[in-house]
Amino acid sequence: MADTPRVSLCCLPTPLHRLPRLSEMLGIELWIKRDDLTGFAMGGNKGRKLEYIVADILASGADTVVTCGSSQSNFVRQLGAACAMHGLECHAVVMDLPRPDGTEPIGEPMAMGGNLLLDTYFRVRVHKVADGGWSELEAAAGSLAAQLAAEGKRVRIVPLGGSGPFGALAFWNAAHELQAQFEGRFDYVVTASSSGSTQTGLTCGFHGSATKVIGMSSDPEPEIADDMSAISHQLAAVHPLSPALSSEDFTFRLDWVGPGYGVASQAGNEALSLMATTEGIMLDPIYSAKAFAGLVAMAKAGELSGSVCFWHTGGTPVLFAYGEIAG
Secondary structure, three states, X not given: OOOOOOOOOOOOOOOEEEOHHHHHHHOOEEEEEEHHHOOOOOOOOHHHXXXXXXXXXXXXXXXEXXXXXXXXXXXXXXXXXXXXXXXXXXXXXXXXXXOOOOOOEOOOXXXXXXXXXXXXXXXXXXXXXXXXXXXXXXXXXXXXXXXXXXXXXXXEEOOHHHOOHHHHHXXXXXXXXXXXXXXXXXXXXXXXXXXXXXXXXXXXXXXXXOOEXXXXXXXXXXXXXXXXXXXXXXXXXXXXXXXXXXXXHOEEEOOOOOOOOOOOOHXXXXXXXXXXXXHOOOOOOOOHHHHHHHHHHHHHOOOOOOEEEEEEOOOHHHHHHOHHHOO
């Protein structure tokens, strides 16, 4: 929406180009939307969301931001960069991810690679907590925010992954950005999906068209469709052009999650290698590689046809915390 406050972080539109070798291999017209090339804090889809989230934080008068996520959170990395650009103090409550084989949480020095290393450069105050669930992590972030507020700081809590109406609005706009770049229409748009606002925004943006948005889950939580419906209603409340959708309006696949969130999968690793060796593009093992594994499997099964856009959500820095999966 034109009158929604927004700061400039990303170089938009991000590139869109065809993948000729994979198109021939899979029997579809395959294109890739390069949100790994936003030009902001080493790229990734979270930058789009942060243009609205940071504008809202600045308007609130906050001087301190608290969020939470995994120790390799792409959102924490990009939020930290945005806070650095605008003179905001950034705190992140994080828990370690499992090792790539899923056996135990990553410990030092591996945890200092990838996004966590970049967090230190952006001066994110990282608060590690014991491994647990998302609800425990969010509760710990709330406790930290209360502590900082008691110290006199003007605190704003940013939800996990930046999920919410601002994130969805960013991807409602992104859907229209894609439509303006492509002559004709895509039959399918395939993207990684986790906290929900990316897929919500894309689904709302393409609602009423012949383009079907498919979210490939990186998290084994089937209730995410209900979360996306709720986000779509929040978006419709602030952006009347966007529809309020039911959970049945979202196509959400759990088939390629693998061992669990934050654990690389065999199918994802094979898809990562396939993209690298055929098109020279790097995916990340936690989100985009699993999503691309799903796309490849669906194309081979005849579940995808015509023109397909793979939305690359970024996450490249995570590769440098998962070197042991290379081979």
